Structures are given as structure tokens and as C-alpha cells.
Amino acid sequence: MASPNRHASFTLSTPGCGTLRAMAAAASFQRGESDVLRTRELTVAYGEKVAVKDVSLDIHDREVIALIGPSGCGKSTFLRTLNRMNDTVDGVRVTGTVELLGHDIYAKDVDPVLVRRHVGMVFQRPNPLAKSIFDNVAYGLRVAGMRDKKVLAQRVEDALTSAALFAEVKDRLHESALSLSGGQQQRLCVARALACEPSVLLMDEPASALDPISTEKMEELVVGLAKRLCIVIVTHSMNQALRVASRTAFFYLGELVEVGPTKELFESPQQERTTSYVTGRFG
Amino acid sequence: MNSPAVRGVRSFASRPIDRAPGLITTALTGACAFLLILMFGVVLVDVLRHGLSVLSWEFLSQPPREGMTKGGILPAIVGTTLLTLLMTVMTVPAGVLTAIYLCEYSPRDSRLAYVVRLCVKNLAGVPSIVYGLFGVGFFVSALGSGLDGALFGGHTTYGKGCLVWASGTLAILTLPVVVVATEEALLAVPREMRDASLALGATKLQTIVRVVLPRALPGILTGAILAIGRGAGEVAPILFTGAAYYLPELPTHMNDPFMNLGYHVYVLATQSPNMDQTRPLLYGTVLVLLVISFAMDLTAFVVRSRMRAKA
Ligand SMILES: Nc1ncnc2c1ncn2[C@@H]1O[C@H](COP(=O)(O)OP(=O)(O)OP(=O)(O)O)[C@@H](O)[C@H]1O
Ligand SMILES: [Mg+2]
Secondary structure, three states, rough: OOOHHHOOOOOOOOOOOOOOOOOOOHHHOOOOOOOEEEEEEEEEEEOEEEEEEEEEEEEEEEEEEEEEEEOOOOOHHHHHHOHHHHHOOOOOEEEEEEEEEEEOOOOOOOOOHHHHHEEEEEOOOOOOOEEEEHHHHHHHHOOOOOOOHHHHHHHHHHHHHOOOOOHHOOOOOOOOOHHHHHHHHHHHHHHHHHHOOOOOEEEOOEEEEHHHHHHHHHHHHHHHHHHOEEEEEEEOOHHHHHOOOOEEEEEEEEEEEEEEHHHHHHOOOOOHHHHHHOOOOOO | OOOOOOOOOOOOOOHHHHHHHHHHHHHHHHHHHHHHHHHHHHHHHHHHHHHOOOOOHHHHHOOOOOOOOOOOHHHHHHHHHHHHHHHHHHHHHHHHHHHHHHHHHOOOOOOHHHHHHHHHHHHHHOOOOOHHHHHHHHHHHHHHHHHHHHHOOOOOOOOOHHHHHHHHHHHHHHHEEEEEEHHHHHHOOHHHHHHHHHHOOOOOOOHHHHHHHHHHHHHHHHHHHHHHHHHHOOHHHHOOOOOOOOOOOOOOOOOEEOHHHHHHHHHHHHOOOHHHHHHHHHHHHHHHHHHHHHHHHOOOOHHHHHHHHOO
């Protein structure tokens, strides 16, 4: 396994913005473990309603893992606990643990803002900010305190290149991001997340609002990016899971029913409920 | 043999009886709308016809003279301007911050937010003369006299009606307008944008300052300008809190009394010994007041459409 040192080590509890990347690799991660994210008995409830139940899942370095399951089974909720975006919803209760590079991100002294700087997120519908293309990509760096214009310009260009968007927008970086097409906007959202150099990228049905060609581009992008970081992608399309994900996890009614290599999960599922879902008997 | 999918229709022509309800509704609603235009037109034409001839450089640049039968309205224009500016400086920040608290910081089922909203709603319904009384009681008597006692050895300095207390009273009067407009503008910012910002590692404050406020700015400005327009024309709240009947000198300090266009209209219309001589001046003053109000509304309109176009 390649050096895990590219992962930032960080102090999630540092107040203020601090540097994005500290010097040494995270202590527990340095021992050569390859799980970037690890959830244990994770349960999430909105008030009385339990949306995710007892999910224990390991997410490896540089893999694409797909989350599938019928609508309302808690995929988005699970995803949003991985970068503490659920904190922004009133009345959410999370129990169990989520470890990011060996750190419990639900520990008391953890600042969710710092967690989100290490875990990028792409939403179902493209949601560029009403700013220029450049400012969208630079946003995460700027809020983290980066001021150096040269470095910013370089990081923006790199991020746009990684998201396969630079060639299309290099002459209009200062035009509004809202002037881009839907597919371009979504790749901009990927670029924006990549600019912060996250260890994980969470994607919630990133192609569901896109046309077939944009979808194909998005899938190519996901596969390419997996060389650098791990990606957790929610999808409703089993074909998409087959095309991009090395492993797939099947959720049903808030529970993690089964997880395994994508092909095996679809061809020879171990669980009754998985079989029913992949053969289209419910969902 | 299949029956045809389309039924036979004798005619598509409508009968007069079918058209009647539509026609009546159109006529009725149209007439009401026309009435509105008519009334606005009558006011405008009357004021313009009598007021336009009075407008002159002298009218705008001189204080009133000879028992307010001659001269101009400069002190009233200056007084109104200062009053409105001060009021704006007080009401807009307070209103915007309140709305930010309500919309961004208070938890969804917060008791405090509920009470604040209730207060804002009720404040909006209080008759403006009551604000005037409140202004005397709170600002002039309590705050002003207290200041005099504490800082000026009991010498009456702030314990009287003056610019700052009148502005404060107007600020409270217009606060609900600013709060409601700002809250609506903040609510209209899509949740997706806040999510985008937060997911990129922005703090809540950064999200508000960099994403939410710029997006809500047109709405906030519109509300602020409407509030200012309303405050600039109010008379009742300043009656007892600082407006002067006749004061040729321009106000220079926070604790100076001042003249005011709206109050001047009232004085000219009701307190003059010789109505025939003051009537032209009255029309001129009303015209100036209307022009200022319309200018405010127009600014609000332009600001809004400009910023819409840019966003
Ligand atoms: N903010 C919320 N407040 C209350 N309940 C919620 C909230 N968000 C989601 N839920 C509930 O939690 C459950 C899981 O929702 P979630 O959005 O995670 O499902 P999902 O698997 O992503 O569905 P989909 O495939 O339709 O996106 C649902 O029953 C939903 O009604
Ligand atoms: Mg979902």
C-alpha cells in the first residue's frame, strides 16, 4: 500500500482556522492502517425517527465505495454524518463513533468546521455559490485563511484540472459560476471540494441531475480521482455502482445489510434482502 | 366497429350568458383598480398645480419669515434630513442584526425567537402617536433626564425634546419594517448555498458574511429604504420628542430641537393666523415632502432591479 503520509495529519480540535495540513501524519494512521473512515454502531435519529441504525462500516484508502438502497433508507443521512453536515439540522442525535484517520470526529472537543475541511462533499443538485468560477474554487481555501494570491491561483488551476474542467473554463474564470451548464457546475463543485485537498470525498447522487453525457464524464472523473483519495458515492443506479465502485454497501431501512465487492454483491448476494433489491423485487 | 374517440360538438361558439360572469368580474375589478389611479392622480395634480409655482431657490434655501407667510422651508428640509439619517443609523443595524439572530442563530423552536417575532408583529401595529408618548416617557424623561443628572449636574441638556430622541423614537417605529424585510431576504437564500459553504469548511459566521448577506442584500436594502421613507414622513412620533414649531436656526447638535417637513405641513395647515397667505407655502411644502418620499421609493425600486439583474 502506498505511503499513507499524503493524508494530512491534523488536529480536529484546534480552534480557529490553523493550517490545513500539519506536519506529521496522524498517529494511529501512520501504523499502516488503510481505513480512512471507520464507523462503529453508528445510529442517527431525527427526533424520534431513527434513520440510520447500528452501522459499522470501514472505508478504505483510495477506494470508491457505493451506497445503494431504496429511497429513504438512510444513505444520505449516513453520508452526512461522515463530515458532520448533519449537525446543521435541528434535532439530530448521533450515537456510536465515526473515526476519520484514527480520530473520533464526534468527540467532545472536535470542531465540525475542521472536520469538513478534510472531508469534501458534493451534493445531489449542483450548488455553486453566486460568485465567479475562480471564487467558488478558492472559497474553501480562503475561509481556511489562505491569502497568498499566487498559491490560490495555482491551487484553483490544479483543482479545476483534476475535475476535468480547466480546459473548458480557463478563459472565463471570473465569470459567474451560475453561467455554467449543469454538468459543468457539478464538476465545479467537485473541483471546489478538491481544492481543499480532502482525504475523503462524499458524493450524494452526484449525477442524478445530469444528462447522460455529463453523467459519463462524472463517472470517469470519480474513477480517476480514486487514485488520490477515497470516495463514498450514493447512487440509485446499479450500473453506475458497477462502473465506478470497487465495493458496494446495501442499506435497507436504516441498516447496513451487506457490503462487499460490487460485482459479488450484485451477482451472488449473501442476504435475502439484498437479493430482492438487486433483482428488482422491491425498492 | 369502434366508436369514434372524439364526440361530436355542435359549436365552439360561446353564448352571451356564458360570458357574463367573466365580463362582470373584469369590469368590477377594473373599476376598483381605476379608482386607485384616479385618487392618486387627483392628489398629484392638485399638489403639482398649486405647489409647483411656489418652488424656487429661495423657497428651498431660506428659513420662514413674517409669521411663516413668507420665506422658505430650509430648516425643515435640513431637520428632516438629519432626523432621517440619524434614524437610519440606529434602525438599520439593529433591525438587520435582529433578523440575523432570528433567522440564522435561534434554534427552530426557540422561545426567545417566538417572543421577539411576536413583539415585532405587535410593534408594527402600534399607532404612531403611541410611539411619540413612549419617546417622551423613555427617551426624554427617563434617559435624557438621567443623563443630565449623571453628566451635566442636573442642567437640562438632554432632558428635552431634541434630534437624537426623535430619531430614536422613529428608529423604534421603523424597526419592524427592517426586521421583517431582512428576515424575508435571509429566508429566500437557498439552503443549498449555505450547505455548500459549510461543507467547504466555512464557519457559520463566514457563511453568513460571505454567502448569505451578499445574496440577501437587495432585499435588505429595499426594506431599509422603505423604512426610511416611512420614517421620513411620520409626524406623530416626533411631536413631543423634539420637533419645533418655528426655529429659523439650523440644528447643529444632537440635543437641538429641529423643524420637520411633515410637522411644518401640519403647522401651516392648522396654526396659521392667515390661511390665504400660507396656503401656497403649504402646497410647496407638501410637494417637497412628496418628492422626497417618491425619490426614496424610486431608489428602492432601482436598487432592487439593479441587484436582481446582477445576481
Ligand atoms: N431533516 C430531516 N428531518 C427529519 N427526518 C429526516 C430528515 N432527513 C431525512 N429524514 C428521514 O430519514 C430517513 C432517511 O432519509 P435519507 O435522506 O437519509 O434517505 P436516502 O436513503 O438518502 O433517500 P433517497 O434515496 O430518497 O435520497 C427518511 O425516512 C427521511 O424521511
Ligand atoms: Mg438521499
